Structures are given as C-alpha cells and as structure tokens.
Amino acid sequence: MxxxxxxxxxxxxxxxxxxxxxxxxxxxxxxxxxxxxxxxxxxxxxxxxxxxxxxxxxxxxxxxxxxxxxxxxxxxxxxxxxxxxxxxxxxxxxxxxxxxxxxxxxxxxxTAMQIFHPMFWVNDAGENPAPMTMISLDQVQSGQWKVNPAIAYSLAKGNYTGLQSFALHYVKRLSAEGKYPLTIWPYHSxxxxxxxxxxxxxxxxxxxxxxxxxxxxxxxxxxxxxxxxxxxxxxxxxxxxxxxxxxxxxxxxxxxxxxxxxxxxxxxxxxxxxxxxxxxxxxxxxxxxxxxxxxxxxxxxxxxxxxxxxxxxxxxxxxxxxxxxxxxxxxxxxxxxxxxxxxxxxxx
Incomplete structure (x- = not known):
C-alpha cells in the first residue's frame, strides 16, 4: 500500500x-x-x-x-x-x-511592442528610452515621452490618437493607484x-x-x-x-x-x-x-x-x-x- x-x-x-x-x-x-x-x-x-x-x-x-x-x-x-x-x-x-x-x-x-519596452515610446528626437528609464505622468503630459507613431499600425490598426490617449490614461492610473512609475525594461522573456x-x-x-x-x-x-x-x-x-x-x-x-x-x-x-x-x-x-x-x-x-x-x-x-x-x-x-x-x- x-x-x-x-x-x-x-x-x-x-x-x-x-x-x-x-x-x-x-x-x-x-x-x-x-x-x-x-x-x-x-x-x-x-x-x-x-x-x-x-x-x-x-x-x-x-x-x-x-x-x-x-x-x-x-x-x-x-x-x-x-x-x-x-x-x-x-x-x-x-x-x-x-x-x-x-x-x-x-x-x-x-513581445517587442509592449508598453514597458523601449520601442513603444519616443521623444521629440525620435529616440527610444533607455532600459530602466522611469516614465512619469508629468513626462507624458508634457510630451517628453510619447507613443511611437510607427507602432500604431500593429497595435491599434493605425489609430495613433487612440493609442496616445490610452498611454496617458495608463500612467495616470498607475499614479492614482500609488503604483510604481512605468518602468522601461530591457527586452526580456x-x-x-x-x-x-x-x-x-x-x-x-x-x-x-x-x-x-x-x-x-x-x-x-x-x-x-x-x-x-x-x-x-x-x-x-x-x-x-x-x-x-x-x-x-x-x-x-x-x-x-x-x-x-x-x-x-x-x-x-x-x-x-x-x-x-x-x-x-x-x-x-x-x-x-x-x-x-x-x-x-x-x-x-x-x-x-x-x-x-x-x-x-x-x-x-x-x-x-x-x-x-x-x-x-x-x-x-x-x-x-x-x-x-x-x-x-x-x-x-
């Protein structure tokens, strides 16, 4: 037994x-x-x-x-x-x-195109944030970091305005709920x-x-x-x-x-x-x-x-x-x- x-x-x-x-x-x-x-x-x-x-x-x-x-x-x-x-x-x-x-x-x-990976975001010079960059609500509101227009085709059927609106909503929600600021991680997993x-x-x-x-x-x-x-x-x-x-x-x-x-x-x-x-x-x-x-x-x-x-x-x-x-x-x-x-x- x-x-x-x-x-x-x-x-x-x-x-x-x-x-x-x-x-x-x-x-x-x-x-x-x-x-x-x-x-x-x-x-x-x-x-x-x-x-x-x-x-x-x-x-x-x-x-x-x-x-x-x-x-x-x-x-x-x-x-x-x-x-x-x-x-x-x-x-x-x-x-x-x-x-x-x-x-x-x-x-x-x-996958590569995710909100916490470098290619999702760009600055006015078209540069992606470096890994481990913290993106704050103020930086998105001021336009220091904005959604990369080139990814709208794959993620939003070309609706860049909608994707940018969501990104602002996202960092607002993180801030309002007391979560860590959005971290840009190296491409991983x-x-x-x-x-x-x-x-x-x-x-x-x-x-x-x-x-x-x-x-x-x-x-x-x-x-x-x-x-x-x-x-x-x-x-x-x-x-x-x-x-x-x-x-x-x-x-x-x-x-x-x-x-x-x-x-x-x-x-x-x-x-x-x-x-x-x-x-x-x-x-x-x-x-x-x-x-x-x-x-x-x-x-x-x-x-x-x-x-x-x-x-x-x-x-x-x-x-x-x-x-x-x-x-x-x-x-x-x-x-x-x-x-x-x-x-x-x-x-x-």
Missing part, C-alpha cells in the same frame, strides 16, 4: 547541481524512464490520491531572470541569488516529490526565445514530478497584453481603457484553483517584484473571502531573491519587510530544507 510520505526523499542521482546556472536540453525520454523507476522504488502514489493537496507555485523561474548574462538576472546581494535559489528549489522538489500534488510555474511572456524558457534544471525537476506523480505541470502564462504591465500572475496592473472598457481581467480561474488546495507553496523571482506582487494579489483575494485562508500559504524564503543592482538600487530590505507583512497576515515563512511534515498547519 502506498501512502503520502512524511519524510524527505533522497536526491536522484541524475540531478547535477553544477548545471543549475546553465542552459541545456532536458533528455525527456531518459528522465521519463528514470522518473517511473524512481516512483516505483520510492513507493510514490499518483497525485490524485493525495489526502493533503499541496501546490508549488514557481514564479518566473526563467532563463531571462535566472541565468547570468541574460537580460534581467536576479543576483540578490550575493550576486548569484537566482542560481542559489534554483539549486535549493530543485532539491526541494526532489525531496518532496511524494508530497507536492501539483506544480504551477508562471511564465512571464512578452521574449516569446519564442531562449530567455522565455524555464531554467533547464527547474524544467527537469518539474518534468520528473509530472511523470513520477502523474500530475500535469500547470503552466500559467502572464504578460502578453501589449497595453499593460503584468508583474503578478493573478492580475495585470491596469484593467481598463480611458472609456472604462476592459482591456484585461484578473486571473479568477487560477485564483480559485489555488485557494482550493490545502497548502500553496510559493518560490521564484524576483522577491521584490513579481513574487511580491503575486502574493499581494493573492492576499487581497484571501482577505476578501476569508482571512484565515492566509494560513494555507507558505513562502519559501530561501528560494527567492530581490532585485539588487550594486551601487544603484537594492530592494532587499523592502522585500524582507513585505514578506514580514505577509507573515503578519497569517502566511508562513519557511525554509526549503525543513521537511514539509514539520511545517505548521500541515498534517500529512
């Missing part, structure tokens, strides 16, 4: 921690065979039989954020943050294969590109879990709307146009699915941005439904890092304070090395 394990499993021999910071092809057929053998050897049951249903949500563990020399590598204060996080994350998945019911990786997904893919070692771990537990990996795509930022997988930054018509909507289906699990574990990048925004949106939904639901959320503190640009910006303290606020609301701050059976509120 197979039961949900209460002790951690050994790490499979094929996991190579030295390659977590590299891009490589997962040998799917080999891993499928090994995963089936591993499940049999470790007496793992199909996830459908789990008495305690646990979802691991992995936020944006993609090459663009997690591999050095890619566009937005999250180094944290150590300079190797995302690599160190993903090493621990992979080991967490393997040690807890028999306990994790479903893995839900979020995938930041972009480009759909169809290598940067968009999950880190190879994380992809491999998810694939092994899928096969070993007969549990489909639940990929959640975010960020494809050209007219809004989408830091959180649960909700875009702006939902309507100047006339109040919807341009996007919150991910109600995924929110409800998460809240139906007995436990939700969250890891990924970056702690100060997409991770924090996603947890914040989840907490808003929880507090609207039942504040006690916060107790089913577990944050893997050692599997996420904040944005740090040495000598320029360091979001570490802000991210830590935000996580403490989540803990004060009832969520749990946990370490990946602690057995899930020992977490508060978990009864395997």
């Amino acid at each position: 197979t039961t949900q394990p209460t002790t951690q499993l050994p790490i499979p021999s094929f996991f190579d921690a030295r390659r977590v910071g590299e891009v490589w092809r997962v040998p799917y057929q080999d891993r499928a065979t090994q995963a089936r053998d591993w499940a049999k050897q470790q007496h793992l049951q199909p996830a459908a039989k789990d008495k305690v249903r646990l979802c691991l949500m992995i936020i944006d563990a993609q090459n663009t954020f997690c591999i050095p020399d890619f566009e937005l590598f999250v180094g944290g204060r150590s300079g190797m943050g995302a690599i160190e996080d993903n090493h621990r994350l992979c080991e967490f998945i393997y040690r807890n294969l028999g306990v994790i019911t479903e893995i839900a990786p979020t995938m930041d997904t972009h 480009m759909l169809g590109g290598i940067g968009h893919a999950l880190v190879s070692a994380v992809e491999e771990a998810c694939f092994v879990h899928n096969i070993a537990r007969h549990s489909q990996t639940n990929f959640e795509i975010k960020g494809g709307n050209p007219l809004t930022e989408n830091y959180s997988v649960l909700r875009p930054e702006v939902l309507d146009d100047p006339a109040g018509r919807p341009i996007a909507q919150k991910n109600a289906r995924f929110i409800q699915k998460l809240l139906e699990f007995d436990a939700v574990v969250i890891a990924g990048q970056a702690k100060s941005h997409c991770v924090a925004w996603t947890i914040e949106d989840l907490l808003i939904e929880i507090q609207a439904q039942d504040p006690q639901l916060a107790r089913k959320v577990y944050l893997l503190e050692d599997c996420t890092s904040p944005v740090v640009v040495p000598g320029i910006i360091d979001f570490t303290d802000q991210a830590d304070a935000t996580f403490q606020r989540f803990a004060d609301a009832g969520m749990h701050l946990v370490k990946s090395t602690t057995a899930i059976a020992d977490w508060a509120g978990i009864n395997l």
Whole structure:
C-alpha cells in the first residue's frame, strides 16, 4: 500500500547541481524512464490520491531572470541569488516529490511592442528610452515621452490618437493607484526565445514530478497584453481603457484553483517584484473571502531573491519587510530544507 510520505526523499542521482546556472536540453525520454523507476522504488502514489493537496507555485523561474548574462538576472546581494535559489528549489522538489500534488510555474511572456519596452515610446528626437528609464505622468503630459507613431499600425490598426490617449490614461492610473512609475525594461522573456524558457534544471525537476506523480505541470502564462504591465500572475496592473472598457481581467480561474488546495507553496523571482506582487494579489483575494485562508500559504524564503543592482538600487530590505507583512497576515515563512511534515498547519 502506498501512502503520502512524511519524510524527505533522497536526491536522484541524475540531478547535477553544477548545471543549475546553465542552459541545456532536458533528455525527456531518459528522465521519463528514470522518473517511473524512481516512483516505483520510492513507493510514490499518483497525485490524485493525495489526502493533503499541496501546490508549488514557481514564479518566473526563467532563463531571462535566472541565468547570468541574460537580460534581467536576479543576483540578490550575493550576486548569484537566482542560481542559489534554483539549486535549493530543485532539491526541494526532489525531496518532496511524494508530497507536492501539483506544480504551477508562471511564465512571464512578452513581445517587442509592449508598453514597458523601449520601442513603444519616443521623444521629440525620435529616440527610444533607455532600459530602466522611469516614465512619469508629468513626462507624458508634457510630451517628453510619447507613443511611437510607427507602432500604431500593429497595435491599434493605425489609430495613433487612440493609442496616445490610452498611454496617458495608463500612467495616470498607475499614479492614482500609488503604483510604481512605468518602468522601461530591457527586452526580456521574449516569446519564442531562449530567455522565455524555464531554467533547464527547474524544467527537469518539474518534468520528473509530472511523470513520477502523474500530475500535469500547470503552466500559467502572464504578460502578453501589449497595453499593460503584468508583474503578478493573478492580475495585470491596469484593467481598463480611458472609456472604462476592459482591456484585461484578473486571473479568477487560477485564483480559485489555488485557494482550493490545502497548502500553496510559493518560490521564484524576483522577491521584490513579481513574487511580491503575486502574493499581494493573492492576499487581497484571501482577505476578501476569508482571512484565515492566509494560513494555507507558505513562502519559501530561501528560494527567492530581490532585485539588487550594486551601487544603484537594492530592494532587499523592502522585500524582507513585505514578506514580514505577509507573515503578519497569517502566511508562513519557511525554509526549503525543513521537511514539509514539520511545517505548521500541515498534517500529512
């Protein structure tokens, strides 16, 4: 008879921690065979039989954020943050294969013509803003930055006036709601590109879990709307146009699915941005439904890092304070090395 394990499993021999910071092809057929053998050897049951249903949500563990020399590598204060996080994350998945019911990786997904990419905007000289430029409401109102007329053909059927009107509405909405000013990011997480893919070692771990537990990996795509930022997988930054018509909507289906699990574990990048925004949106939904639901959320503190640009910006303290606020609301701050059976509120 197979039961949900209460002790951690050994790490499979094929996991190579030295390659977590590299891009490589997962040998799917080999891993499928090994995963089936591993499940049999470790007496793992199909996830459908789990008495305690646990979802691991992995936020944006993609090459663009997690591999050095890619566009937005999250180094944290150590300079190797995302690599160190993903090493621990992979080991967490393997040690807890028999306990994790479903893995839900979020995938930041972009194309070139989006409101936060350089080519969307121009100044009077026809120049695009440099990556990491902050565009304020005053700068749009004054015409210092305006929508690039050349993109109106692709994004607005040639209606440049309408697109410019929307851009002004967008920055007004960000300002009115107290959100960060519009940030112009480097082209990143480009759909169809290598940067968009999950880190190879994380992809491999998810694939092994899928096969070993007969549990489909639940990929959640975010960020494809050209007219809004989408830091959180649960909700875009702006939902309507100047006339109040919807341009996007919150991910109600995924929110409800998460809240139906007995436990939700969250890891990924970056702690100060997409991770924090996603947890914040989840907490808003929880507090609207039942504040006690916060107790089913577990944050893997050692599997996420904040944005740090040495000598320029360091979001570490802000991210830590935000996580403490989540803990004060009832969520749990946990370490990946602690057995899930020992977490508060978990009864395997």
